[in-house]
Amino acid sequence: MAFDIPSLKTEDKPMVIASAFILVILSIGTVYTLSTQGSAPLLSPGYLLQQLQTGSFLGIVAAGMMVVILLGHIDLSVAWTMTAAAMMATTVGGEWAIPTGIAVGAAVGLVNGFGVAYLRVPSMIFTLGVDSVLRGLMVAHTGGFAPQDSATPLMRTLASDRFLGIPSAIFVWLAVSVVIAVMLKRTAFGREIYVTGNREVAAYLSGIRTRRVILGSFVVSGICAALAGVMLAGYSARAYQGMGNPFLLPAIAAVVIGGTRILGGQGRYIGTLIGVILIVLLNSVLSIMQMPEAGRQVIYGSVIISMLLVYGRGNKVHS
Template sequence: MSGLVAVSAAALRGSRAAWAFGVLALTWLAAILFADGFDSVSNFRYLVQTASFLGIVAVGQTLVVIMSGIDLSVSGVVALSAVVCAKVASGTGGGATGITAALALSALVGAVNAAGVVWLRVPPMVMTLATGTILAGALLVYTDGSPSSAAVPLLDSLANGRLLGVPWAFVLWLGITAVAGWLLHLSRTGRYAFALGAGESAARASGVPLGATAFTAYVSCALLAGVAGLVLLGFTGTSSLTMGNPYQLLSIASVVLGGTSILGGRGHLLGTVGGALLLTLLTALLTSWNLSEGVRQVVLGVLIIGLLLVYARERRT
């Protein structure tokens, strides 16, 4: 734990992760000054609770991006997890069986993504986009387009309960981030992921196990998307085919805003936490100003494109 704290402190001393938290602080100040309700404890608690759903997905996305990959199937996995759990739990399987089935299928999707990227040599963007498209079609057939409702007490408590006033969802997010942070920044697998992101040819020549590293990253990413889907099911009580759609763009944006290079090889999970909090706050602020969904998407898209151009230029220099 002390090693993880030291790595996190070093990341904050760097400009990238610290920048995300700096912009977060300025945005929060602007929200307090120019919007109603942002200075209340209940609003703050709600923001960190909803940021946790995005944050859990973004942690997994960071693991993949660090190794110069990307996962565009996370939206489908979020929906898959929630739909399967709701269907099983509302049937004869029960909540525990539904949760198990949802996580197992999520991990399977991650394994398929990794197999396509490693063995078939399909570009990650193409492979994961194809997987996400297949999931969307399969879920449409499975549900006939109808939402499914289910009451799973464990998920309800996890999504809506509190620990000493702090939402359990936020505690779960921080716990996942700590475990993933150890894996990425203090373990051999993490060093392999950074090496692979810095250059596949050099990593291969250095003896980095590319297959095992990719499988760990993609399966972890899909599993965390599945966890987010379960917590969302507990939060809303209902699953739908489109419930994961916002998290595909926003999870990538959280990673980029947190200072992780979209080209791989550089970054820190602590910055991703700041990025997820920033995007959730920014979305809430734009919503409070009665801006439309289209305008919000334009603002986020322009921001992402600008950061991608900056990081691409840094990588070339």
């Protein structure tokens, strides 16, 4: 705990501002619905829970992405890892569906980690290559069509059923969040991720096996993406081509808006959580306003830029 007291202020700033911005989004949306429809659906718990349910897939992907970004790397293969895991899970079916999906994610993570940690290929390009290989594999596997196999009952339960009145997907997201947060905060592996992300040479010289840390982080990211893919397949009852594509950039954006440094070594999990909620609510307010895709993209980009200009700025040029 003593670790973050000196940097408490700067580390907290993104979270405070992002939370404030969430309130701004909510109030703009509410004012809009009050003036056009005379009701405030945005503030009803039912609506919010439904938004969080659809946001939980993004949340799980972002959790894995954050671990990799903390290392100063990036995982561009999450889109097709999600799709591949979902497709393999629905193909296998039965009680082995979910374990198969997770195993696909772990395998992709191992390949990514091997390429980045041992072959020392920049993660940006290696994970991109793995992504296109996965896409090729899935096209070959399905023939380019949406597979006919449907999601197993357990997958549907996890993604779209309710438990105690709350969508079970939120519980899964919560569980993943707790695991990742505890891992980052309370385990040696978690601390090693921060150290390696700050300066790999120093970490290596301090006796940390940085290669294994990188490998492990990519496996975590792969597993998270796979879990999200399997659940998304459960939510839409089947897997389909390109189902993971809309998650890649929002996941990166959520992590960065949450205050994680894109160069690695700094960031807290709670920030990523806030970042995901911000993006999910921004999306839902824009769809309530029936904003066309063009306006959405512009607003989306401007929000990221302006949030980062407020607190994500780097240091001035150094000697």
